[in-house]
Amino acid sequence: MDLTWYLVLSALLFATGAAGVLIRRSPLVILLCLELMLNAGNLALLAFARANGDQDGQIFALVVMVVAACEVVVGLGLIVAMYRRRLPLNVDDMRSLRG
Amino acid sequence: MSATTYGWLVLAFPLAGSLVCGLGFRRLPGRSAGWIATAAIFAAFVSAVGALFMLLDHPAEERELTSSLWDYASAAGLDIQLGILVDPLSVYMCLIVSGVSSLIHLYSVTYMASDEGLRRYFSYLNFFVFSMLLLVLAGNFALLIVGWAFVGFASYALISFWYRRETATRAGMKAFVINVIGDIGLVFAAFVIFREVGSFDYLEVFEAAPETFSVNDGTAIAICVGLMVGAFAKSAQLPLHTWLADAMEGPTPVSALIHAATMVTAGVYLIARTHSLFEVAPTAADIAAFTGLLTLVFAASVALVVTDIKRIIAYSTISQIGYMIVGVSIGAYAAGLFHLMTHAFFKALLFMAAGSIIGAMAGVQNIDRMSGFRRALPFTGALLAVGALALAGAPPFSGWLSKDEILVFAAERGGFYWIFAIGGYIAAAMTAFYAFRITFRVLYGEPCPEARELEQGHLAHSEPANPLTGEPEDTEVGFPGPGHYVAEREVPMKVAMGVLGLLATVAGAVQIPGVTDVIDSFLEPAFEDSPLAHIHPSTSSAYIGLAVGAAMAVVGIGLAYYLYVVAPGTTDRIRARARAAYAFLSHKWYFDELYDAVVYRPLIAVGSFANSVVERVVVDGLVSATVGAVRGVGVLVRDAQSGFVRAYALLLIAGFAALGLYFLIVAS
């Protein structure tokens, strides 16, 4: 099997996720796009694992999955907290940290 | 104890006195500071006498004793010792300085008695005497410069002693600045000497001088010019004389000490000490002599018209120092130094008498307002007359013998040196005139109100005012003190003035031509290497000179008598007729205005240019521009902190893409 295809696919998915983060304004959808990027990374890892015959890549990908899960949990908690406080769910309106 | 030990004691006593008065200023009660200081100087005088006796124990050829306390600097070819040279010249100067200083200290004890700054005054005064003695006793150029600078500082401190008076502080600064100009000349000369000869030590330098320099060598002339600048600044000769008249802002005893007897004689001492160098560069010596001549004529002319009594005496000092400078420049070392001694006596006496009169006048110094003190101040009047006679060169007073000795020597050298003799005699007539201008003005005529009050037995008092400008001042600070003192009432003043009066009368006896030559023979070992010192005018020419001098004195006194006693008011008519000449003289030949235009204004212009352009625009501008640039960049960059998360993400990904691009390009 051809490693190249997987890597190119992974790059494409990553770029798609990045584009999504940049153009969407709902925090929920941004988190979804982050998932896309993480999964693209996982794909690349696994492709390399298969190509090298090394299972360490799979462990890595598994841990990435764990981290992604935690991040989603916290992120969604934030979204819920924002909603509870009647804040508009618009990333552009959250700009108190400006200089 | 050896002579050099006495020499160190001469230095130690005044320094100790200065420290005690200065540091103990809170705890010293009443006038004890004055007595301590006087005792210190008197102890210095006694030590100087001891040094003299110890020195005389040595045979004449071995009277150059050095002693070094400490290796001050020895590295890279430099070898500067903290060392003194005890030889006839320095002992002579020490005796004069410490002797006259102790009498002036005695006088000051009462004169400054009511002054709040009494302790500060005596501390400064002692420090001044210490520095003057250091200057005189120094055994090398480095220590000379130290003493020189200290004397300049002490003079500044004492001139602006009553520092609440703006005129006083300005005068002090003026004196200090001009002194510094002199210091530059002196230091420059010292450097060149070190470069040529390789040492700062007097004995080494003076021995090496004839071998190192050819006659009228450019370097030798440069050195001598540097020394001259130093001497002229310190001795208030043309063109660096403008500070002395203003220095009369200081208390009268300060004027007596510094500006009559000691500091202004430092220049004369310097030229006498470095005579070996001046003899190697006769051109420089001639320049010095001519400057001295010019000064003595100039100052005598100004003293004819100035109205402040202290300033008349100040210009008289400038003039008499001119005589001394002429003397030591043309080779009449012993004569010049003899005149230094007699001048110290009668000038200090004149200042003391003036102080007493000013006390009687409750602080007024204008002689146009003084008259008729004959009956009110008998003692002061008599001593004023004694001083004036000595100054005028009337026989048999000391001034007559000393001044004419210089002029006779000038005539003896012949050639163009006759001009010094002629100029000196003309100025002698002028000197006699203005000396008795003071005397007749103050003592004769209708008694002024203050004199009348004093005749009735009480001292006049008036609102305290600045004697120069007349504007009133407050005495809340305590100085000048509210008390006024006259010699008739104060014993210390009487004693000091009496001693000086006696000395002014009889001191001439040590150098009667053909009879005694105490000073000449005493100083001979110090000047034996000088060919000029061996010129001795014959006794007959000496007596001819003395006769001419006496005649000049009589002329001057007679003219003054006529103008002030016989026909008072004539001077006003002369003044009205010769307005331009009068203005020229009373503005002191417009020297101050000249310096203002040529030196002061250009410097101020340069300074304000530097401030407005260089400082404000260039330096400040540079700094402000940097600040502005940084701030501008900050403003620009601040816009990137928009707070928009997506903008940050954009920047992130853009940066990542750029980085990737860079690596791709590099790798390919």
Add this chain to the structure above:
Amino acid sequence: MRGVEEVAFFAGAIGALGGAIAVIALRNPFYSVLALVVHLVSLAGLFLILHAEFLAAAQVVVYAGAIVVLYVFVAAYVGGIEEPLWEPIPGQRFIGPLLAAALFVELSIAVLGTALAGLDTEGPTIPLDFGSPAAIGELFLERFLIAFEAASILLLIAAVGAVVLAGKRAAPGGAGGGPAGDPHEAAGDRGETQSQLGRVAPDGAPTGAPPEAA
């Protein structure tokens, strides 16, 4: 065999790509979540092809199962959001995708242009239990034990954090967060940060913190 593999790969790839594009393009966030599911399942298929069976299963169970369900819950709770058309950052709509495309191009060049040894090869022969749960478990507990433990702790922290974030708060913090939280008030920015820190009322007077005021 190779043919099957290729077909399977393309199928999975199209599914993944389609799902991804749908995620970023669909307006309604609920639909985006559903598109994500498609994407994840397709990826699971790709993982299978890559002999990562355990991971494929984990992907389906954890990702598509748990995480997506979380998303669905929150999307339902929060509701659909209409995104306004106005864009505060000018040009972001165009620069964003442009940069992403640039990124893709660069990555492709990097991948295709490198002389990676693994490219264009079959890959080494792999043991039978490559990617099996047993093998993964063995690795986790032997070589990567610390990573395992750390991941567990991370999960714990995340769980606690989620509870804290989304749970009910005491009244003062909530009240302080409320009025000060108006992000349109530019002048109130300073008041916002301060209210989070020292419980200072928006007008600056300290409340309930006398020791700090001294």
